[in-house]
Amino acid sequence: MPELDYLGTERPSLILYLPHRPEGLEQLIGNPDTRELIKNNSNHWRKIVTLLAKVASPGEEWRDFRDRELFRQTALCFAPHLKAFDTWHWIGGKDNLQRFEIPGLDARPLREAPAVAIDYERQILLTPYPDYRQLKNATVSQIRAALVQLGFYSKG
Incomplete structure (x- = not known):
């Protein structure tokens, strides 16, 4: 039986954790x-x-990536625990983060985007909720710059 807390590939490069599910998740x-x-x-x-x-x-063509590749390379998770995958974990929103128990979390704010924090060792990205008002393009650019430095886009 499919897991209703997870949508995407079994080997994601990035999992976005959210507190609610979309309509029609079962389908x-x-x-x-x-x-x-x-x-x-x-x-x-x-x-x-x-x-x-x-x-x-991995490139600038995010629209094509969204429509053709998104769930072949990433995933959405609605459960309040990190999946045991060797991948990047993105927790969107402070209220959402409160649902998780992550002992020893060492997330450090990005200097250029202090609302964003990264636990480099555990590969955990903490951001405001993924909404345009809270996560503007300038912030997304700073996140991408940090991930470039960490080799995220060059992984196979």
Whole structure:
């Protein structure tokens, strides 16, 4: 039986953890499709997957990445615990972070974007909730710059 707390590839480069599920998750589990997720949900979900694509896309073509590759390379998780994958874990929102128990979390704010923090050893990215008002393009650029330095986009 499919896990209703997870949507995406079994070997993601990045998992975005959110506190709520999209409508129609049951139908998407077997065949994750960004366009279907957006079509069956509000504009709010278009913003979420767009921001995920902007952060995770290996190049500048985030729209194509969002529509064709997003769930082949990333995942969404709705459970309040980190998956035991060797991957980057992105927890969006302070309220969402409160759901997690992460002993010894050592997330340090980015100097250029102090609302964003990274635990480099555990590969945990903490940001405001993935919404355009809270996670503006300038902040996304700072996140991408930090991930470039960490070799995120050069991994196989």
